[in-house]
Amino acid sequence: MRVFELIAPCHFGLEAVLKREILDLGYEISSVEDGKVTFLGDWEAVCYANIFLRTTERILVKVGAFTARSFDELFEGTKALPWEQFLPEDGKFWVTKANSIKSKLFSPSDIQSIMKKAMVERMKQAYGRSTFPETGASYPVRVSLYKDVVTVCLDTSGESLHKRGYRKLTAKAPISETLAAALIMLTPWKEDRVFVDPFCGSGTFVIEAAMMAAHIAPGVNRNFQAESWTNLIDPEIWEDVREEARGMEQRDASTDIQGYDIDGEIIRAARENAKLAGVEHMIHFQQRPVSLMSHPKKYGFLITNPPYGERIGDKEELFSLYSELGKRFAALDSWSAYLITSYEDTERCMGRKADKNRKIYNGMMKTYFYQFLGPKPPKRQEKEIEA
Template sequence: MKTYELVVPCHFGLEAVLKREIYDLGYEISRVEDGRVSFQGDAEAVCRANIFLRTAERVLIEVGRFRATTFEELFQGIKALPWEDYIPVNGKFWVKKASSIKSKLFSPSDIQSIAKKAMVERMKQHYDVEWFAEDGAPYPVRIFLLKDEVMVTLDTSGDSLHKRGYRTLTSKAPLTETLAASLLLLTPWRPDRILVDPFCGSGTFPIEAAMIAAGIAPGMNREFTAEQWTNLIDRKLWYECVKEAEEMIHTDVKVDIQGYDIDGDVIKAARENAKRAGVDHLIHFQQRPVAELHHPKKYGFIVTNPPYGERLEDKADLPKLYGEIGAAFRGLDSWSMYLITSYDEAERYIGRKADKNRKIYNGMLRTYFYQFMGPKPPRRSVRDTAGGDE
């Protein structure tokens, strides 16, 4: 089966999490760049990456790379690529997006226009036609320029992979599903440990945690552009990958995942989202302010996305709010806390310096992932674990 160089974008700063996911799927990493990871894979790998990767933004097939400092070099470079190997004569093809960083060619609209013309010229010669109906399957192209190196790709995903299909109702400042999954996978949380999000909003952290615990593949209930590419990917491969995903689900898993929010309407929306994701029975949602966060269990996790105070009128409330977060955390014996925020005085008002602090871009917003580590739970003896549930 033909193999491709598959390029998988992710949140900037979280490449290591995506690398681990790709390794766990059974593929070897060929390249790591800022905000993306590449690996070799066949048509089945395209399906599996789209369905199983929790932290990927989309899955791209690399058509080619070359240097270009002039529009003529860009035109000739695009024209030299074997488009006929990917796009049939009736395929609908266009440059969905062009981005340029530190390159002499920097106008996205000009890059898009010239690339399309070059593709048409190449395919006119190959198919011996003067005009394309473009009434077949869609083949969106994405082009990236970095320091005058051009990477040309086909987008197999369509809608970004953060659109799992469960979140139709969102709160004011939602965290994307892919970012929430990435941050959860950065922590040492495991499904046998309690997890609480005291600012759960539309429920993204608890829902992603429950999906991880239950083995629910993030992409199994949505569609992908490449499902229509029957010239490249046999449709039965998609069915086989979904079947593989279905066989990995264990929704009877025992977990303690909780989501709180001060807004009752938001909690209602979170419950609806969890129901659509098939994990509502695994999460306890409750209307509750962070000041009332307490729990008798030990060695739990807080993973949360508290308000940042992006609006000036909200900034004044942040010292009190982050003080309440700190007080609640101090009252939880042996717990760990992980929170993402752009508020630069978070540690001051929480009352403790984070053990680790990771800079992460949430869209265009620079945020910090503060990691306050609690002690590890004692190892269970063999006698404790053997037959404990009998």
């Protein structure tokens, strides 16, 4: 099978997590840049990446790259790409998204229009016809311009990969599934350790943790754009990869994962989402304020996305909430806490300086991932923690 450069976008600051995931799948990394990891793979790799990767937003197949400082150069560069190797005669093709940074060409609509015309001209030459019905499968194109270098890709995923298919009901300020998974993977949490989210909202953190514990591939129950590309990918490959993913599942895994929220309606929504994800039996949900958070076991993990102005507007109320969280965390025996928030007084409220602090963009909002590290359990006890 032909090998391509496959581009996997991710949240800024979390490239190392995605890189480790790709290496674990067995693929070679060709470059790591801000917000994306590029690796080498064939069409089978497209299937594996879409189904198994937890922390990328989509999988793009790089068609080509060239320099363009004028619209004429953009047209000719696009026309020179081998579109006929990807697009069938009846394929529907268009530039679904164009973004430009530090480049002379910056109008997305003009970039999209000119590239579409250039693609049509190339297809005319390749197929010897003047019009195209575009009645077949869809082949959306994504293009990025950075310092006048145009990178052109086919989007194999379609809907963003954060849409696992389980989150039908959401809280007002949910964290995305891909971001939640990446943040959990930044911690040393394993399925035999306690996991508590005292502000669980619609349940994203605890559901992602349970899916990891059960080895449920994040994309196993959803569809992808490239499944309709039968001219490029044999449908049996998709079936084989899904079958392999389902064979790895351990839905009877023993866990202690707990999600709390003060809002009873939100807890009901979280429980329904967990049911859709197939992990409801692995998570204990409860309507409970943070002031009542406690746990008898040692060496647990508190991982959460607390309110930071979205649901609570009063700064005094926010300070009180975070201070209560700090008190409850201090009362836990040998635990670690991980908080993603934009609230500037987090450390003061928690009563200590974070051991580590990482800047993360949650959507367009700049946040910080505060890491308050507890002691490691003695090695001889690590396997006995949950006994």
